Amino acid sequence: MDEKDRILLHLLEENCRTPTKELAVLAEMSEEDVKSRIGRLEAAGAIRRYGAVVDWERAGDGNVAAVLELKVSPERDFGYDRIAERIARFPQVRSLRLMTGAYDLQILVTGPSMHEIARFVSEQIAPMDRIRETATHIIMKTYKENGTTFAEREEVERLPYSF
Amino acid sequence: MRDFISARARAIPPSGIRRFFDIAQTMEDVISLGVGEPDFVTPWCVCEASIYSIEQGSTAYTSNKGTPQLRAAISRYLDTHFGTRYDPEEEIIVTCGVSEAADIAIRAVTDPGDEVLVAEPCYVSYTPCVSLAGGVPVTVPCRAEDEFRLTPEALAESITPKTKALIANFPNNPTGGVMQEADWRGIADLLVDHDLLLISDEVYGELTYDGNHFSPARLPELYERTITLNGFSKAFAMTGWRIGYLCAPPAITAAALKIHQYVALCAPVMGQIAAYEALRIGEAEKDAMVREYRLRRNLFVDGLNKLGLTCHVPKGAFYAFPSVASTGMTDVEFAESLLREQHVAVVPGSVLGPSGAGHVRCAYAVSRDDLKEALARMATFLESIK
Numbered sequence: 001m002d003e004k005d006r007i008l009l010h011l012l013e014e015n016c017r018t019p020t021k022e023l024a025v026l027a028e029m030s031e032e033d034v035k036s037r038i039g040r041l042e043a044a045g046a047i048r049r050y051g052a053v054v055d056w057e058r059a060g061d062g063n064v065a066a067v068l069e070l071k072v073s074p075e076r077d078f079g080y081d082r083i084a085e086r087i088a089r090f091p092q093v094r095s096l097r098l099m100t101g102a103y104d105l106q107i108l109v110t111g112p113s114m115h116e117i118a119r120f121v122s123e124q125i126a127p128m129d130r131i132r133e134t135a136t137h138i139i140m141k142t143y144k145e146n147g148t149t150f151a152e153r154e155e156v157e158r159l160p161y162s163f
Numbered sequence: 164m165r166d167f168i169s170a171r172a173r174a175i176p177p178s179g180i181r182r183f184f185d186i187a188q189t190m191e192d193v194i195s196l197g198v199g200e201p202d203f204v205t206p207w208c209v210c211e212a213s214i215y216s217i218e219q220g221s222t223a224y225t226s227n228k229g230t231p232q233l234r235a236a237i238s239r240y241l242d243t244h245f246g247t248r249y250d251p252e253e254e255i256i257v258t259c260g261v262s263e264a265a266d267i268a269i270r271a272v273t274d275p276g277d278e279v280l281v282a283e284p285c286y287v288s289y290t291p292c293v294s295l296a297g298g299v300p301v302t303v304p305c306r307a308e309d310e311f312r313l314t315p316e317a318l319a320e321s322i323t324p325k326t327k328a329l330i331a332n333f334p335n336n337p338t339g340g341v342m343q344e345a346d347w348r349g350i351a352d353l354l355v356d357h358d359l360l361l362i363s364d365e366v367y368g369e370l371t372y373d374g375n376h377f378s379p380a381r382l383p384e385l386y387e388r389t390i391t392l393n394g395f396s397k398a399f400a401m402t403g404w405r406i407g408y409l410c411a412p413p414a415i416t417a418a419a420l421k422i423h424q425y426v427a428l429c430a431p432v433m434g435q436i437a438a439y440e441a442l443r444i445g446e447a448e449k450d451a452m453v454r455e456y457r458l459r460r461n462l463f464v465d466g467l468n469k470l471g472l473t474c475h476v477p478k479g480a481f482y483a484f485p486s487v488a489s490t491g492m493t494d495v496e497f498a499e500s501l502l503r504e505q506h507v508a509v510v511p512g513s514v515l516g517p518s519g520a521g522h523v524r525c526a527y528a529v530s531r532d533d534l535k536e537a538l539a540r541m542a543t544f545l546e547s548i549k
Contacts, residue, residue, distance in 0.1 A: 007454075011458075022462070025461050025462055025465045026458045028461055156204075158195070158198055158202075160183075160184065160195040160198060160508050161180055161183060161187070161197040161198060162198045163199055163286055163287045163288070163515070
Protein backbone atom coordinates (compact mmCIF):
# COMPACT_ATOMS: atom_id res chain seq x y z
CA MET A 1 0.00 0.00 0.00
CA ASP A 2 1.35 3.40 -0.95
CA GLU A 3 0.29 6.98 -0.23
CA LYS A 4 -2.19 7.03 -3.13
CA ASP A 5 -3.86 3.84 -1.87
CA ARG A 6 -4.09 5.34 1.58
CA ILE A 7 -5.82 8.46 0.20
CA LEU A 8 -8.32 6.29 -1.70
CA LEU A 9 -9.06 4.18 1.37
CA HIS A 10 -9.65 7.27 3.51
CA LEU A 11 -11.96 8.76 0.90
CA LEU A 12 -13.96 5.53 0.54
CA GLU A 13 -14.14 5.03 4.28
CA GLU A 14 -15.56 8.54 4.56
CA ASN A 15 -18.04 8.07 1.69
CA CYS A 16 -17.98 4.88 -0.37
CA ARG A 17 -20.46 6.40 -2.82
CA THR A 18 -17.99 9.02 -4.07
CA PRO A 19 -17.97 8.73 -7.89
CA THR A 20 -14.80 7.41 -9.51
CA LYS A 21 -14.46 10.65 -11.43
CA GLU A 22 -14.35 12.65 -8.21
CA LEU A 23 -11.93 10.23 -6.56
CA ALA A 24 -9.62 10.71 -9.55
CA VAL A 25 -9.64 14.51 -9.16
CA LEU A 26 -9.19 14.38 -5.40
CA ALA A 27 -6.36 11.86 -5.43
CA GLU A 28 -4.62 13.36 -8.48
CA MET A 29 -4.78 10.25 -10.71
CA SER A 30 -6.67 8.95 -13.75
CA GLU A 31 -10.05 7.21 -13.46
CA GLU A 32 -8.52 3.99 -14.78
CA ASP A 33 -5.91 4.17 -12.08
CA VAL A 34 -8.62 4.64 -9.43
CA LYS A 35 -10.54 1.60 -10.70
CA SER A 36 -7.53 -0.68 -10.85
CA ARG A 37 -6.31 0.39 -7.41
CA ILE A 38 -9.72 -0.16 -5.82
CA GLY A 39 -9.96 -3.54 -7.56
CA ARG A 40 -6.61 -4.50 -6.09
CA LEU A 41 -7.57 -3.31 -2.60
CA GLU A 42 -10.83 -5.27 -2.77
CA ALA A 43 -9.06 -8.41 -3.97
CA ALA A 44 -6.49 -8.11 -1.19
CA GLY A 45 -9.26 -7.82 1.42
CA ALA A 46 -8.17 -4.34 2.52
CA ILE A 47 -11.69 -3.22 1.57
CA ARG A 48 -14.05 -5.69 3.27
CA ARG A 49 -17.42 -4.23 2.48
CA TYR A 50 -19.18 -0.99 1.52
CA GLY A 51 -21.77 0.16 4.05
CA ALA A 52 -23.49 3.09 5.71
CA VAL A 53 -23.06 4.37 9.26
CA VAL A 54 -26.65 4.17 10.53
CA ASP A 55 -28.01 5.93 13.57
CA TRP A 56 -30.70 3.31 14.29
CA GLU A 57 -32.17 5.28 17.12
CA ARG A 58 -32.71 8.25 14.83
CA ALA A 59 -34.04 5.95 12.13
CA GLY A 60 -36.79 4.96 14.54
CA ASP A 61 -35.68 1.41 15.16
CA GLY A 62 -36.10 0.38 18.80
CA ASN A 63 -33.28 -2.16 18.78
CA VAL A 64 -31.37 -2.66 21.99
CA ALA A 65 -27.62 -3.13 21.99
CA ALA A 66 -25.33 -4.48 24.67
CA VAL A 67 -21.65 -5.04 25.21
CA LEU A 68 -20.80 -8.48 26.60
CA GLU A 69 -17.59 -9.28 28.38
CA LEU A 70 -16.66 -12.93 28.40
CA LYS A 71 -14.03 -14.75 30.39
CA VAL A 72 -12.98 -17.74 28.38
CA SER A 73 -10.65 -20.70 29.01
CA PRO A 74 -8.48 -20.97 25.92
CA GLU A 75 -7.97 -24.32 24.21
CA ARG A 76 -4.60 -25.97 23.76
CA ASP A 77 -3.39 -25.49 20.14
CA PHE A 78 -6.24 -23.14 19.23
CA GLY A 79 -6.26 -20.49 21.94
CA TYR A 80 -9.39 -18.37 21.59
CA ASP A 81 -9.88 -18.79 17.86
CA ARG A 82 -12.27 -21.74 17.80
CA ILE A 83 -14.60 -20.42 20.45
CA ALA A 84 -14.53 -16.98 18.82
CA GLU A 85 -15.40 -18.57 15.50
CA ARG A 86 -18.44 -20.28 17.07
CA ILE A 87 -19.64 -17.05 18.69
CA ALA A 88 -19.16 -15.05 15.51
CA ARG A 89 -21.66 -17.25 13.69
CA PHE A 90 -24.62 -15.86 15.64
CA PRO A 91 -26.27 -13.08 13.63
CA GLN A 92 -27.00 -11.19 16.86
CA VAL A 93 -23.24 -10.68 17.27
CA ARG A 94 -22.34 -7.40 15.52
CA SER A 95 -18.69 -7.34 16.50
CA LEU A 96 -16.32 -9.57 18.41
CA ARG A 97 -12.86 -8.83 19.72
CA LEU A 98 -10.15 -10.47 21.83
CA MET A 99 -9.00 -8.08 24.54
CA THR A 100 -6.17 -7.68 26.98
CA GLY A 101 -7.14 -7.07 30.60
CA ALA A 102 -9.75 -8.40 33.01
CA TYR A 103 -11.73 -10.38 30.44
CA ASP A 104 -11.03 -12.05 27.11
CA LEU A 105 -13.72 -11.57 24.47
CA GLN A 106 -15.80 -8.50 23.95
CA ILE A 107 -19.02 -8.80 21.96
CA LEU A 108 -21.45 -6.23 20.70
CA VAL A 109 -24.91 -7.77 20.39
CA THR A 110 -28.15 -6.24 19.18
CA GLY A 111 -31.69 -7.51 19.58
CA PRO A 112 -35.30 -6.29 19.45
CA SER A 113 -35.64 -6.08 23.24
CA MET A 114 -33.77 -6.41 26.53
CA HIS A 115 -35.60 -9.65 27.00
CA GLU A 116 -34.27 -11.05 23.72
CA ILE A 117 -30.71 -10.11 24.59
CA ALA A 118 -31.03 -11.62 28.05
CA ARG A 119 -32.35 -14.80 26.50
CA PHE A 120 -29.55 -14.89 23.95
CA VAL A 121 -26.89 -14.47 26.60
CA SER A 122 -28.31 -16.95 29.08
CA GLU A 123 -29.34 -19.61 26.60
CA GLN A 124 -26.78 -19.34 23.81
CA ILE A 125 -23.59 -17.74 25.07
CA ALA A 126 -23.28 -18.49 28.80
CA PRO A 127 -23.77 -22.27 28.49
CA MET A 128 -21.08 -22.70 25.81
CA ASP A 129 -18.11 -24.82 26.78
CA ARG A 130 -15.09 -22.87 27.99
CA ILE A 131 -17.07 -19.74 28.86
CA ARG A 132 -16.39 -19.14 32.53
CA GLU A 133 -18.13 -15.87 33.17
CA THR A 134 -20.22 -13.27 31.35
CA ALA A 135 -21.06 -9.65 32.11
CA THR A 136 -23.69 -7.82 30.06
CA HIS A 137 -23.77 -4.04 29.74
CA ILE A 138 -26.74 -2.42 28.05
CA ILE A 139 -25.82 0.53 25.82
CA MET A 140 -27.77 3.58 26.94
CA LYS A 141 -26.82 6.07 24.25
CA THR A 142 -24.38 6.23 21.33
CA TYR A 143 -22.45 9.48 20.98
CA LYS A 144 -19.98 8.51 18.30
CA GLU A 145 -19.82 5.53 15.94
CA ASN A 146 -16.93 4.70 13.57
CA GLY A 147 -15.60 8.23 13.74
CA THR A 148 -19.00 9.85 13.19
CA THR A 149 -20.43 12.00 15.99
CA PHE A 150 -24.20 11.58 16.31
CA ALA A 151 -25.02 14.55 18.51
CA GLU A 152 -25.31 17.80 16.60
CA ARG A 153 -23.37 20.80 17.77
CA GLU A 154 -24.35 24.34 17.13
CA GLU A 155 -22.40 25.92 14.31
CA VAL A 156 -20.00 28.62 15.39
CA GLU A 157 -20.57 31.96 13.65
CA ARG A 158 -17.76 32.95 11.33
CA LEU A 159 -17.16 36.23 9.56
CA PRO A 160 -18.16 36.16 5.89
CA TYR A 161 -14.97 37.99 4.90
CA SER A 162 -11.48 38.37 6.27
CA PHE A 163 -8.09 38.93 4.74
CA MET B 164 -14.37 70.98 18.32
CA ARG B 165 -11.40 70.29 16.11
CA ASP B 166 -10.87 67.06 14.21
CA PHE B 167 -8.90 64.85 16.54
CA ILE B 168 -8.12 62.16 14.00
CA SER B 169 -4.44 62.07 13.14
CA ALA B 170 -3.30 62.62 9.58
CA ARG B 171 -1.78 59.12 9.59
CA ALA B 172 -4.99 57.43 10.69
CA ARG B 173 -6.96 59.51 8.22
CA ALA B 174 -4.65 58.48 5.40
CA ILE B 175 -5.40 54.78 5.85
CA PRO B 176 -7.85 53.89 3.08
CA PRO B 177 -11.14 52.27 4.18
CA SER B 178 -11.60 48.56 3.58
CA GLY B 179 -12.28 47.80 -0.08
CA ILE B 180 -15.03 45.32 0.70
CA ARG B 181 -16.95 46.97 3.49
CA ARG B 182 -20.09 47.05 1.35
CA PHE B 183 -19.72 43.32 0.58
CA PHE B 184 -19.96 42.68 4.29
CA ASP B 185 -23.17 44.65 4.43
CA ILE B 186 -24.70 42.75 1.50
CA ALA B 187 -23.68 39.36 2.93
CA GLN B 188 -25.17 40.32 6.28
CA THR B 189 -28.64 40.47 4.73
CA MET B 190 -28.47 36.88 3.42
CA GLU B 191 -29.17 33.64 5.24
CA ASP B 192 -27.52 31.07 2.99
CA VAL B 193 -24.19 32.60 1.97
CA ILE B 194 -21.41 30.17 1.13
CA SER B 195 -18.38 32.15 2.15
CA LEU B 196 -15.16 31.56 0.29
CA GLY B 197 -14.18 35.01 1.48
CA VAL B 198 -12.74 34.23 4.86
CA GLY B 199 -9.03 33.49 5.31
CA GLU B 200 -9.34 31.06 8.18
CA PRO B 201 -9.61 27.31 8.55
CA ASP B 202 -13.12 25.88 8.97
CA PHE B 203 -11.63 23.33 11.35
CA VAL B 204 -11.95 23.79 15.07
CA THR B 205 -8.62 23.82 16.94
CA PRO B 206 -7.52 20.22 17.68
CA TRP B 207 -9.23 19.08 20.86
CA CYS B 208 -5.99 18.08 22.59
CA VAL B 209 -4.88 21.72 22.26
CA CYS B 210 -8.13 23.18 23.61
CA GLU B 211 -8.13 20.67 26.45
CA ALA B 212 -4.65 21.68 27.62
CA SER B 213 -5.62 25.33 27.63
CA ILE B 214 -8.85 24.69 29.55
CA TYR B 215 -6.92 22.69 32.13
CA SER B 216 -4.35 25.45 32.53
CA ILE B 217 -7.10 28.00 33.20
CA GLU B 218 -8.55 25.68 35.83
CA GLN B 219 -5.10 25.53 37.39
CA GLY B 220 -4.98 29.31 37.56
CA SER B 221 -2.54 30.12 34.72
CA THR B 222 -4.01 33.52 34.02
CA ALA B 223 -1.09 35.90 34.55
CA TYR B 224 1.31 37.82 32.31
CA THR B 225 4.17 35.83 30.90
CA SER B 226 7.68 36.98 30.03
CA ASN B 227 7.46 39.70 27.35
CA LYS B 228 9.10 37.37 24.87
CA GLY B 229 6.67 34.53 25.61
CA THR B 230 7.01 31.50 27.86
CA PRO B 231 10.44 29.83 27.76
CA GLN B 232 8.76 26.47 27.01
CA LEU B 233 6.96 27.82 23.96
CA ARG B 234 10.03 29.63 22.62
CA ALA B 235 12.13 26.49 23.01
CA ALA B 236 9.44 24.44 21.26
CA ILE B 237 9.23 26.95 18.40
CA SER B 238 13.00 26.88 18.02
CA ARG B 239 13.04 23.06 17.76
CA TYR B 240 10.02 23.06 15.46
CA LEU B 241 11.57 25.52 12.98
CA ASP B 242 14.81 23.58 12.93
CA THR B 243 13.04 20.26 12.32
CA HIS B 244 10.55 21.46 9.72
CA PHE B 245 12.19 24.31 7.87
CA GLY B 246 15.87 23.94 8.71
CA THR B 247 16.13 27.42 10.22
CA ARG B 248 18.01 27.93 13.49
CA TYR B 249 16.79 30.53 15.95
CA ASP B 250 17.96 30.80 19.53
CA PRO B 251 14.94 30.72 21.88
CA GLU B 252 16.48 33.26 24.26
CA GLU B 253 17.76 35.91 21.87
CA GLU B 254 15.99 35.45 18.58
CA ILE B 255 12.30 34.62 19.14
CA ILE B 256 9.36 36.74 20.33
CA VAL B 257 5.89 35.28 20.75
CA THR B 258 3.35 37.85 19.52
CA CYS B 259 -0.41 38.47 19.39
CA GLY B 260 -0.82 36.76 16.05
CA VAL B 261 1.35 37.34 13.00
CA SER B 262 -0.46 40.66 12.56
CA GLU B 263 1.34 42.08 15.56
CA ALA B 264 4.59 40.42 14.53
CA ALA B 265 4.40 42.16 11.13
CA ASP B 266 3.65 45.50 12.76
CA ILE B 267 6.52 45.42 15.25
CA ALA B 268 8.92 44.06 12.62
CA ILE B 269 8.07 46.97 10.31
CA ARG B 270 8.30 49.53 13.10
CA ALA B 271 11.60 48.12 14.32
CA VAL B 272 13.31 48.76 10.98
CA THR B 273 11.48 51.68 9.32
CA ASP B 274 12.58 55.30 9.57
CA PRO B 275 10.55 58.19 8.17
CA GLY B 276 11.00 58.31 4.42
CA ASP B 277 12.32 54.76 4.10
CA GLU B 278 10.85 52.95 1.16
CA VAL B 279 9.58 49.49 2.02
CA LEU B 280 8.80 47.15 -0.85
CA VAL B 281 5.69 44.99 -0.55
CA ALA B 282 5.29 42.04 -2.91
CA GLU B 283 1.66 42.16 -4.06
CA PRO B 284 -1.05 40.91 -4.30
CA CYS B 285 -0.95 40.37 -0.56
CA TYR B 286 -2.59 40.49 2.81
CA VAL B 287 -3.97 43.99 3.36
CA SER B 288 -2.10 45.04 6.49
CA TYR B 289 1.47 45.45 5.27
CA THR B 290 1.13 48.77 3.43
CA PRO B 291 -0.84 50.57 6.18
CA CYS B 292 1.67 49.31 8.76
CA VAL B 293 4.52 50.77 6.71
CA SER B 294 2.67 54.08 6.41
CA LEU B 295 1.88 54.17 10.13
CA ALA B 296 5.59 53.67 10.80
CA GLY B 297 6.33 56.74 8.66
CA GLY B 298 7.72 54.69 5.80
CA VAL B 299 6.72 54.77 2.17
CA PRO B 300 5.18 51.53 0.91
CA VAL B 301 6.11 50.62 -2.65
CA THR B 302 4.41 47.61 -4.20
CA VAL B 303 6.21 45.04 -6.34
CA PRO B 304 4.04 42.97 -8.69
CA CYS B 305 3.92 39.16 -8.65
CA ARG B 306 2.26 38.19 -11.89
CA ALA B 307 0.00 35.35 -12.99
CA GLU B 308 2.38 34.41 -15.81
CA ASP B 309 5.14 33.80 -13.22
CA GLU B 310 2.77 31.65 -11.14
CA PHE B 311 2.60 34.63 -8.82
CA ARG B 312 6.23 34.35 -7.76
CA LEU B 313 8.38 37.36 -7.04
CA THR B 314 10.95 37.73 -9.81
CA PRO B 315 14.35 39.44 -9.49
CA GLU B 316 13.42 41.59 -12.53
CA ALA B 317 10.30 42.98 -10.88
CA LEU B 318 12.18 43.52 -7.63
CA ALA B 319 15.13 45.27 -9.32
CA GLU B 320 12.79 47.74 -11.03
CA SER B 321 11.40 48.89 -7.69
CA ILE B 322 14.65 49.39 -5.79
CA THR B 323 15.82 52.98 -5.25
CA PRO B 324 18.54 54.45 -3.00
CA LYS B 325 15.82 54.96 -0.37
CA THR B 326 14.75 51.31 -0.28
CA LYS B 327 15.20 49.72 3.15
CA ALA B 328 13.31 46.45 3.17
CA LEU B 329 11.14 43.96 1.31
CA ILE B 330 8.01 42.33 2.73
CA ALA B 331 7.07 39.02 1.12
CA ASN B 332 4.49 36.37 1.97
CA PHE B 333 4.99 32.90 0.53
CA PRO B 334 3.03 30.63 0.34
CA ASN B 335 0.96 33.60 -0.66
CA ASN B 336 -2.36 34.95 0.40
CA PRO B 337 -4.24 35.44 -1.98
CA THR B 338 -2.59 33.64 -4.88
CA GLY B 339 -1.38 30.37 -3.36
CA GLY B 340 1.96 31.02 -5.09
CA VAL B 341 5.13 29.62 -3.52
CA MET B 342 8.87 30.36 -3.82
CA GLN B 343 11.38 27.53 -4.03
CA GLU B 344 15.05 27.75 -3.11
CA ALA B 345 16.10 28.70 -6.64
CA ASP B 346 13.53 31.52 -6.70
CA TRP B 347 14.87 32.89 -3.43
CA ARG B 348 18.49 32.75 -4.58
CA GLY B 349 17.76 35.27 -7.31
CA ILE B 350 16.07 37.54 -4.79
CA ALA B 351 18.84 37.06 -2.24
CA ASP B 352 21.51 38.42 -4.59
CA LEU B 353 19.57 41.66 -5.02
CA LEU B 354 18.87 42.01 -1.30
CA VAL B 355 22.57 41.61 -0.51
CA ASP B 356 23.75 43.87 -3.34
CA HIS B 357 21.45 46.68 -2.23
CA ASP B 358 21.85 45.93 1.48
CA LEU B 359 18.14 45.38 2.09
CA LEU B 360 16.26 43.63 4.86
CA LEU B 361 13.67 40.89 4.23
CA ILE B 362 10.48 40.50 6.26
CA SER B 363 9.23 37.04 5.36
CA ASP B 364 5.69 36.22 6.47
CA GLU B 365 5.49 32.42 6.39
CA VAL B 366 2.19 31.87 8.16
CA TYR B 367 1.12 29.47 5.39
CA GLY B 368 4.47 27.63 5.32
CA GLU B 369 3.04 24.39 6.67
CA LEU B 370 0.33 24.47 4.01
CA THR B 371 2.62 23.58 1.12
CA TYR B 372 1.36 20.75 -1.05
CA ASP B 373 3.92 19.93 -3.68
CA GLY B 374 7.38 19.72 -2.18
CA ASN B 375 8.41 21.40 1.07
CA HIS B 376 8.24 25.01 2.12
CA PHE B 377 11.53 26.85 1.68
CA SER B 378 12.24 29.39 4.38
CA PRO B 379 14.54 32.10 2.96
CA ALA B 380 16.43 32.51 6.26
CA ARG B 381 17.98 29.13 5.49
CA LEU B 382 20.26 30.90 3.05
CA PRO B 383 23.21 32.09 5.19
CA GLU B 384 23.45 35.38 3.32
CA LEU B 385 19.78 36.04 4.08
CA TYR B 386 19.62 34.85 7.69
CA GLU B 387 21.40 37.96 8.99
CA ARG B 388 19.05 40.27 7.09
CA THR B 389 15.77 38.42 7.51
CA ILE B 390 12.87 38.68 9.95
CA THR B 391 10.89 35.46 9.77
CA LEU B 392 7.24 35.61 10.83
CA ASN B 393 5.03 32.63 11.47
CA GLY B 394 2.18 31.58 13.72
CA PHE B 395 -0.38 29.00 14.70
CA SER B 396 -3.54 30.39 13.11
CA LYS B 397 -3.51 28.65 9.78
CA ALA B 398 -1.58 25.41 10.24
CA PHE B 399 -3.12 24.49 13.58
CA ALA B 400 -6.55 26.10 13.01
CA MET B 401 -5.98 28.54 15.86
CA THR B 402 -6.99 31.94 14.43
CA GLY B 403 -8.91 33.10 17.50
CA TRP B 404 -6.08 32.31 19.92
CA ARG B 405 -3.93 35.10 18.45
CA ILE B 406 -0.49 33.51 18.68
CA GLY B 407 2.25 34.29 16.21
CA TYR B 408 6.00 34.70 16.46
CA LEU B 409 8.84 36.77 15.12
CA CYS B 410 12.35 35.38 14.61
CA ALA B 411 15.38 37.47 13.72
CA PRO B 412 19.05 37.97 14.63
CA PRO B 413 19.50 39.28 18.22
CA ALA B 414 19.85 43.01 17.49
CA ILE B 415 16.64 43.16 15.44
CA THR B 416 14.79 40.97 17.92
CA ALA B 417 15.85 43.25 20.78
CA ALA B 418 14.52 46.30 18.92
CA ALA B 419 11.22 44.59 18.11
CA LEU B 420 10.90 43.43 21.72
CA LYS B 421 11.04 47.03 22.96
CA ILE B 422 7.99 47.83 20.82
CA HIS B 423 6.21 44.57 21.69
CA GLN B 424 6.53 45.09 25.42
CA TYR B 425 4.93 48.53 25.19
CA VAL B 426 2.11 47.70 22.78
CA ALA B 427 1.19 44.18 23.87
CA LEU B 428 3.23 43.41 27.00
CA CYS B 429 2.92 39.73 26.14
CA ALA B 430 0.79 37.39 24.06
CA PRO B 431 -2.20 35.86 25.91
CA VAL B 432 -1.06 33.11 28.26
CA MET B 433 -3.92 30.74 27.39
CA GLY B 434 -2.95 30.97 23.75
CA GLN B 435 0.71 30.36 24.54
CA ILE B 436 -0.12 27.23 26.51
CA ALA B 437 -2.34 26.04 23.68
CA ALA B 438 0.39 26.77 21.13
CA TYR B 439 2.96 24.82 23.14
CA GLU B 440 0.54 21.89 23.21
CA ALA B 441 -0.01 22.19 19.47
CA LEU B 442 3.72 21.75 18.89
CA ARG B 443 4.00 18.99 21.48
CA ILE B 444 1.15 16.74 20.34
CA GLY B 445 -0.87 18.50 17.65
CA GLU B 446 1.20 17.65 14.59
CA ALA B 447 -0.75 14.57 13.53
CA GLU B 448 -3.94 16.62 13.42
CA LYS B 449 -2.16 19.40 11.58
CA ASP B 450 -0.97 16.91 8.97
CA ALA B 451 -4.50 15.54 8.60
CA MET B 452 -5.81 19.08 7.98
CA VAL B 453 -3.09 19.72 5.40
CA ARG B 454 -4.07 16.50 3.58
CA GLU B 455 -7.70 17.60 3.58
CA TYR B 456 -6.81 21.06 2.18
CA ARG B 457 -4.97 19.36 -0.64
CA LEU B 458 -8.05 17.28 -1.51
CA ARG B 459 -10.18 20.41 -1.45
CA ARG B 460 -7.72 22.26 -3.63
CA ASN B 461 -7.79 19.46 -6.20
CA LEU B 462 -11.58 19.38 -6.21
CA PHE B 463 -12.07 23.14 -6.36
CA VAL B 464 -9.37 24.10 -8.86
CA ASP B 465 -10.50 21.32 -11.20
CA GLY B 466 -14.06 22.67 -10.92
CA LEU B 467 -13.00 26.27 -11.58
CA ASN B 468 -11.03 25.37 -14.67
CA LYS B 469 -13.97 23.35 -16.00
CA LEU B 470 -16.13 26.45 -15.58
CA GLY B 471 -13.67 28.44 -17.68
CA LEU B 472 -12.39 30.43 -14.70
CA THR B 473 -8.74 29.81 -15.44
CA CYS B 474 -6.81 29.01 -12.32
CA HIS B 475 -3.20 27.94 -11.85
CA VAL B 476 -2.79 25.12 -9.35
CA PRO B 477 -1.91 26.87 -6.09
CA LYS B 478 0.98 25.03 -4.44
CA GLY B 479 0.42 26.46 -0.99
CA ALA B 480 -1.94 28.25 1.43
CA PHE B 481 -5.68 27.58 1.05
CA TYR B 482 -6.63 30.02 -1.67
CA ALA B 483 -7.52 29.57 -5.31
CA PHE B 484 -7.05 32.70 -7.37
CA PRO B 485 -8.92 32.22 -10.65
CA SER B 486 -9.04 34.76 -13.44
CA VAL B 487 -12.50 36.12 -14.24
CA ALA B 488 -11.35 37.60 -17.55
CA SER B 489 -13.51 35.12 -19.52
CA THR B 490 -16.66 36.75 -18.08
CA GLY B 491 -15.80 40.20 -19.37
CA MET B 492 -16.38 41.58 -15.88
CA THR B 493 -13.94 43.25 -13.52
CA ASP B 494 -13.11 41.32 -10.37
CA VAL B 495 -15.18 43.74 -8.27
CA GLU B 496 -18.22 43.41 -10.56
CA PHE B 497 -17.87 39.64 -10.61
CA ALA B 498 -17.58 39.33 -6.83
CA GLU B 499 -20.49 41.64 -6.22
CA SER B 500 -22.86 40.03 -8.76
CA LEU B 501 -21.93 36.53 -7.59
CA LEU B 502 -22.74 37.51 -4.03
CA ARG B 503 -25.99 39.25 -4.91
CA GLU B 504 -27.28 36.61 -7.30
CA GLN B 505 -25.94 33.31 -6.01
CA HIS B 506 -24.92 34.16 -2.45
CA VAL B 507 -21.32 33.04 -2.85
CA ALA B 508 -18.78 35.33 -1.20
CA VAL B 509 -15.35 35.76 -2.80
CA VAL B 510 -12.83 38.57 -2.44
CA PRO B 511 -12.02 40.71 -5.51
CA GLY B 512 -8.31 40.42 -6.22
CA SER B 513 -7.76 44.12 -6.89
CA VAL B 514 -8.47 44.82 -3.21
CA LEU B 515 -5.29 42.86 -2.46
CA GLY B 516 -3.04 44.68 -4.91
CA PRO B 517 -3.00 45.91 -8.52
CA SER B 518 -1.67 42.57 -9.82
CA GLY B 519 -4.75 40.91 -8.35
CA ALA B 520 -7.06 42.77 -10.73
CA GLY B 521 -9.10 40.43 -12.90
CA HIS B 522 -8.89 37.65 -10.32
CA VAL B 523 -10.94 36.69 -7.27
CA ARG B 524 -9.71 35.04 -4.10
CA CYS B 525 -11.59 31.93 -3.09
CA ALA B 526 -10.61 30.35 0.20
CA TYR B 527 -11.12 26.60 -0.04
CA ALA B 528 -10.99 26.26 3.75
CA VAL B 529 -14.61 25.08 3.73
CA SER B 530 -16.05 21.57 3.49
CA ARG B 531 -15.93 19.70 0.19
CA ASP B 532 -19.74 19.69 0.13
CA ASP B 533 -19.76 23.48 0.38
CA LEU B 534 -17.13 23.71 -2.35
CA LYS B 535 -19.31 21.59 -4.64
CA GLU B 536 -22.32 23.74 -3.85
CA ALA B 537 -20.26 26.89 -4.50
CA LEU B 538 -19.12 25.49 -7.87
CA ALA B 539 -22.72 24.64 -8.78
CA ARG B 540 -23.86 28.16 -7.91
CA MET B 541 -20.97 29.65 -9.88
CA ALA B 542 -21.99 27.51 -12.87
CA THR B 543 -25.55 28.85 -12.62
CA PHE B 544 -24.20 32.37 -12.33
CA LEU B 545 -21.94 32.02 -15.37
CA GLU B 546 -24.84 30.57 -17.37
CA SER B 547 -27.00 33.56 -16.42
CA ILE B 548 -24.54 36.16 -17.68
CA LYS B 549 -23.85 34.53 -21.06
